[in-house]
Amino acid sequence: MSQYLSFLGPLAILVVVALMRQHLTPIWAKLFAVVTSLILVASLAADWSGLLLGQASVIFVLVTDLVAATSAWDSVQWLKEHRHIAAHRYYLWWAMFWASLLGIAVARNLAMTWLEVEFSTLASGALVVEMGNRQALEAAWKYIVIASVGLVLALIGIVFVYASLKSQQMGWATLDYRNLRLRVTHIPPIIRQVATILIVSGFGTKAGLVPFHSWLPDAHSEAPSPVSGLLSGVLLGLSLFAVARFVTAVPVAPHVFLTGDTLLTLFGTISVLVGSLALLVQRDIKRLLAYSSIEQMGIIAIALGMGSKAALAAALWQFVLHAVIKSTLFYGAGHLSVSYHTKRLEKITGLIARNQWFAILWGVGILALAGLPPFGLAYSEWLILENLWLQHALVVATLLSAALALTFAALSYHLLRTLWHPLESSRSLPDTAPEPNPQLAAGGPSPS
Amino acid sequence: MNLAGFFIFLAAAGLLWSRNMIYAVWYLAAEGILLGVMVGASGPVTWLTGLVGIATLAIKAGLIPVALHRMMKTWPSEFRQDHPLPLWAYFVAILLVLAVGHVIHLLAPAGITLHPELFFYGLASIHLGLLMIVARRHVLSQVASLVGIENGLVVLAASVAGSLPTFVELGMLMDLTIAISLLVWMSHHIHRQFNTTDVAALRRLRG
Numbered sequence: 001m002s003q004y005l006s007f008l009g010p011l012a013i014l015v016v017v018a019l020m021r022q023h024l025t026p027i028w029a030k031l032f033a034v035v036t037s038l039i040l041v042a043s044l045a046a047d048w049s050g051l052l053l054g055q056a057s058v059i060f061v062l063v064t065d066l067v068a069a070t071s072a073w074d075s076v077q078w079l080k081e082h083r084h085i086a087a088h089r090y091y092l093w094w095a096m097f098w099a100s101l102l103g104i105a106v107a108r109n110l111a112m113t114w115l116e117v118e119f120s121t122l123a124s125g126a127l128v129v130e131m132g133n134r135q136a137l138e139a140a141w142k143y144i145v146i147a148s149v150g151l152v153l154a155l156i157g158i159v160f161v162y163a164s165l166k167s168q169q170m171g172w173a174t175l176d177y178r179n180l181r182l183r184v185t186h187i188p189p190i191i192r193q194v195a196t197i198l199i200v201s202g203f204g205t206k207a208g209l210v211p212f213h214s215w216l217p218d219a220h221s222e223a224p225s226p227v228s229g230l231l232s233g234v235l236l237g238l239s240l241f242a243v244a245r246f247v248t249a250v251p252v253a254p255h256v257f258l259t260g261d262t263l264l265t266l267f268g269t270i271s272v273l274v275g276s277l278a279l280l281v282q283r284d285i286k287r288l289l290a291y292s293s294i295e296q297m298g299i300i301a302i303a304l305g306m307g308s309k310a311a312l313a314a315a316l317w318q319f320v321l322h323a324v325i326k327s328t329l330f331y332g333a334g335h336l337s338v339s340y341h342t343k344r345l346e347k348i349t350g351l352i353a354r355n356q357w358f359a360i361l362w363g364v365g366i367l368a369l370a371g372l373p374p375f376g377l378a379y380s381e382w383l384i385l386e387n388l389w390l391q392h393a394l395v396v397a398t399l400l401s402a403a404l405a406l407t408f409a410a411l412s413y414h415l416l417r418t419l420w421h422p423l424e425s426s427r428s429l430p431d432t433a434p435e436p437n438p439q440l441a442a443g444g445p446s447p448s
Numbered sequence: 449m450n451l452a453g454f455f456i457f458l459a460a461a462g463l464l465w466s467r468n469m470i471y472a473v474w475y476l477a478a479e480g481i482l483l484g485v486m487v488g489a490s491g492p493v494t495w496l497t498g499l500v501g502i503a504t505l506a507i508k509a510g511l512i513p514v515a516l517h518r519m520m521k522t523w524p525s526e527f528r529q530d531h532p533l534p535l536w537a538y539f540v541a542i543l544l545v546l547a548v549g550h551v552i553h554l555l556a557p558a559g560i561t562l563h564p565e566l567f568f569y570g571l572a573s574i575h576l577g578l579l580m581i582v583a584r585r586h587v588l589s590q591v592a593s594l595v596g597i598e599n600g601l602v603v604l605a606a607s608v609a610g611s612l613p614t615f616v617e618l619g620m621l622m623d624l625t626i627a628i629s630l631l632v633w634m635s636h637h638i639h640r641q642f643n644t645t646d647v648a649a650l651r652r653l654r655g
Contacts, residue, residue, distance in 0.1 A: 163608035
């Protein structure tokens, strides 16, 4: 019951937004950030025992609240930098998005998960549109249309599962994960297989798994940066764990070729490869992070596809660490693009000369994302590789290792270019260092 | 039920075939009326089924077609026409409809289908809607195809499960209403900012 405490946060924000409307002053943005932080502390205190026991749903709620709190604090600064954004509309959709993420995190029913995932698409899509420029409009259109089509496929699968169990006369509760697990033998094998393919593909679209990922780099790069943090850090992971919940509750007969685990491993491996290769050629700072998210979701999908408890624990670690690191990097990328008045990586250079402290933080974040020890992702990725080795999945382990090496190389390359001036341009630079920007995030509208 | 399903399938085919977006709106309204009747008549009449039936009618036969129609009225007539359907789309449409027969054959051993004929109409409508999203280029064609797919899904659900839990039906309707409101509003902005209603213009973001 304590998990539902977090819903008070978005509810409070929605009430204030409804009452204040256009009169929402900047002080309210700070108050919203305080509210989200208080909700985080309260849910941490309430769910402490669940966290210690490693309960997945508790971890999902706490990660959602944590990233929501950081997103709310970043929104305060971000809204100062983007004064053309209507704060009341921004917070209206932001609170709904947070509520939908919490809904996915606590859902114990397959249909409820579907409704919340669909609602998260609409709330986050509206936030992308709020940017008001052509690229954002294009990104939001693709996002809503592609994600909705994917989710319709998932819903067909859900309808088939419901139809198989309709004789139970349990109505809504038929689709509780617990009930599905208990009655799985009542679902004909062909329905289990068809539903698994549809649900993995449908929710996989929302998780950004390749080949259903085409909306992701656009939406994540054009969304407001505090929202990109929530989208990338929380929504992708929660959608992926929603797939895993179904696959675990309704396993396909073992002799069948395309089981849920096989599909997760297959799509995960392709995602890791495509994501890491795409990192090499990126020219936009937020698209770089978006493709990194595809790669990270691929890693989690591979771990979930293994099906063992140890692999699930590694997947949870990967999810938590990725959520924290990626959301922070997205906030940073937003401020960088404002400071440099561009999102193009070749123009975001010489950060050390501009702002040393920000450069150190950015460097640590990118190296953590690249999987450099002793940062946490190195540990969880090692655990996943170890599990692959123990399960004799050598082909996947080899491909994953190669992709991780490639990711490290690509992110290090982009980091070096960001921190210092590239060699070719530094030759043509004047002797004097660039004028330092005391306040990294300068005002005025920008493409972030 | 089967007759309503047949007419919904015909409307889905009309939706795919129609270039004039005004006709597309009429097809959607017809689908909405048929679905409202179908949902209301899918089981014993209770206040819940009545509520779902009325909500379906209000949203699918009223709100959505009216919103699309009002949007189009603000545009000059050249923006109300879609491009001709490419030739390949006709062949794919025939193949997709024929493929439904194979799916019915495949799922027959599972014994979940209550009304095979209705199942055919539902899945065929979904297939045509999916094809429409790929083949049609007008922004409102894509909006209409999403509604068409959702309508097909309701027919499919009626064919295998009789009806879905009320909470799911109302949740789907709410999601659809928000989605279509957003997309219609975005269509307005796409027309204003890109000076076109062709989704082919949405290709700035690549790589």
